[in-house]
Ligand SMILES: Nc1ncnc2c1ncn2[C@@H]1O[C@H](COP(=O)(O)OP(=O)(O)O)[C@@H](O)[C@H]1O
C-alpha cells in the first residue's frame with residue numbers, strides 16, 4: 051500500500067530525512083516513535099505530499115508521489131490526516147467542518163454529505179455537538195471531530211501526528227478509544243505517538259525514528275521489550291545518565307557523592323538504591339586507587355551511572371586505565387576466603403571488605419580488561 | 431421664550447434661508463461620493479499591494495513596501511495639494527476626481543497593511559489541514575484563509591473607513607464644496623456659525639454610525655476566535 055524507498059528531505063542546509071525505507075501493507079497499523087526533532091512529522095507530511103521529497107520515492111499503491119507528473123491532489127484524497135493541535139476550521143461549526151471537503155472537493159451533494167457526517171458524529175459520540183463551534187469544545191472533543199472530518203473523505207489510509215500530545219490523560223483516553231476502533235475496522239494507519247503503551251497495544255509494527263531515518267523497526271514486542279540498537283534501548287528505557295571523572299588520588303569524594311545524590315533525587319530514585327549506588331561507587335573507586343595505580347601515577351577513572359526511568363534499573367559503569375585486576379573473581383569463587391587470609395595487611399583487609407559489600411548489594415557484576423582499559427559494570 | 435426665539439432664528443438663517451439645506455445636502459453627497467469612491471479605489475489598490483508582497487519577485491515586493499512606507503507617511507493634505515497643484519495642475523480634471531485619487535492612494539497604503547496582517551493572523555495549521563483534505567492552494571485560500579482573514583480585518587477596516595470619512599473634510603483646500611466646506615460657507619454668510627457647525631458634527635456622527643451599521647450587518651453570527 052505504501053512503499054518508501056531511500057527518501058530524503060532537507061530544509062535548506064538542514065537534512066531532516068535521509069535514506070528512509072519502509073513498507074506498510076494494507077490494513078496494517080504502524081506506530082512511529084522517537085525523540086522530538088527526529089523528523090517524524092516531516093515524514094508524515096512527505097507521505098501525503100504536503101512536503102515535497104528531495105530524493106527517493108514514495109509509492110502509494112502504484113503511484114510515485116515524489117514524481118512531479120503524479121497528480122498529488124488526487125492521491126491525497128486517499129489519505130486522512132489528524133494533527134496534534136486539531137486544526138479544525140475555527141470559523142465553521144462542527145457539521146460544516148466535516149462536510150466542507152466532501153462538498154467542495156468531492157462535489158458530493160450537501161444532503162448526502164450531512165447524512166454521512168451524522169453517522170460519523172455518532173461513531174465519535176458527538177452528535178449533540180453538531181452545531182457547536184470548535185472553540186466551544188474540549189480538546190478531546192475537538193480531536194474526535196478532527197478524526198470524523200478526515201473520515202468523511204473516506205480515506206484508505208489514516209495518518210496521525212501525535213493526536214494526543216495536546217491532551218490531558220482523560221481526554222487522551224477518549225481519542226485513543228476512537229483510534230483503536232479504526233484499527234479494528236481495518237484502516238491502514240500510521241500513528242506518530244508518545245504514548246508507548248498505546249503504541250505497544252495497537253500497532254502491528256513500530257518504527258523508531260532517529261538520526262534522520264528509521265533507525266530500528268519491528269514488532270511491538272521486539273521494539274519495546276527487546277530493542278537491539280543502543281539509541282533505541284536508551285529511548286525505550288528513558289535512560290538518564292550521570293558522569294563523573296576521577297583524576298587525582300585526592301579527589302573530592304564528598305562532592306562526587308553529593309552530585310550523584312542530586313541526580314538520583316531528580317529522577318525519584320528510591321533512597322535505598324541511592325545509598326547502594328553511592329556505596330558501591332565509593333568502595334570500587336577506593337579499591338581501584340589503592341590497587342591499580344601507583345601513588346605517583348595520575349589516575350583516570352570514568353564513572354557513568356545510567357538510570358532507566360521505565361524499568362527503574364541502575365547500572366554503574368567504571369572505566370579506568372590502571373592495572374588490570376578483577377577483585378570480584380576471588381569473592382565469587384571463595385566467599386569466605388577473607389577469614390582464612392591472615393597475613394594480608396590492613397588496607398587490603400578493608401578493601402576486600404568493600405568488594406564484598408559491593409557484591410552483596412549489586413544484582414550483577416561484570417568485568418573486562420583489554421588493552422589497558424578496564425571496565426566494571428555493576429547493576430544495582 | 432426668548433431662548434427658543436433665538437434658536438428658531440438661528441435654525442432658519444442657517445438651514446432654510448437661501449435653500450441652505452439643499453446646499454448642505456449637496457455637500458453631504460460630495461463627501462459620501464469621495465468616501466465611497468476613495469474606499470473602493472483604496473481597497474482595489476490595497477489588495478494589489480498586498481498581493482505584491484506575496485509575490486516571488488523581489489522587485490514587486492520592494493515596490494509595494496516602499497510605496498506603503500512613503501504614502502502612509504505623507505500627510506493626506508500634502509498629497510492632495512501635490513496632485514492638485516503639481517501633478518494635475520495642467521489637466522482640466524474635476525477636483526473631485528483628484529480627491530478620489532488622493533484618498534485611493536492614501537487608503538491603499540493602510541488597507542494593504544490591514545489585509546496583510548489579517549492574512550497573517552490566520553492559523554496556518556488550518557490551511558494545512560484543508561490541503562490535506564484535498565483542497566488546492568486556491569481552494570484552501572478561498573474557503574479557509576479568506577473568510578477568517580475578513581473576520582480579523584473587519585474591526586480595523588471599519589476604523590479605517592471612519593477615519594477616511596473624517597479626513598475627507600480637508601478637500602475644501604482644493605476648492606471642493608464638501609460637507610465641511612459647505613458648513614464653513616454657511617457659517618461665514620450668517621455670521622452665526624454655532625448652529626450649523628453643530629449640525630455638521632451631527633451629520634458626520636450619522637455617517638460614522640451608518641458605516642458601523644453596515645459593518646454590523648455583514649458580521650457573521652459567530653465571531654472567529656482562535
Ligand atoms: N517547515 C520547516 N522548515 C524548516 N525546518 C523544519 C520545518 N519543519 C520541520 N523542520 C525541522 O525538521 C526537523 C524535524 O522536525 P519534525 O519532523 O517536526 O520532528 P518531530 O520528530 O518532532 O515531529 C526539526 O529539526 C525541525 O526544526
Ligand SMILES: [Mg+2]
Nearest residue numbers: 090091211212
Ligand atoms: Mg512532530
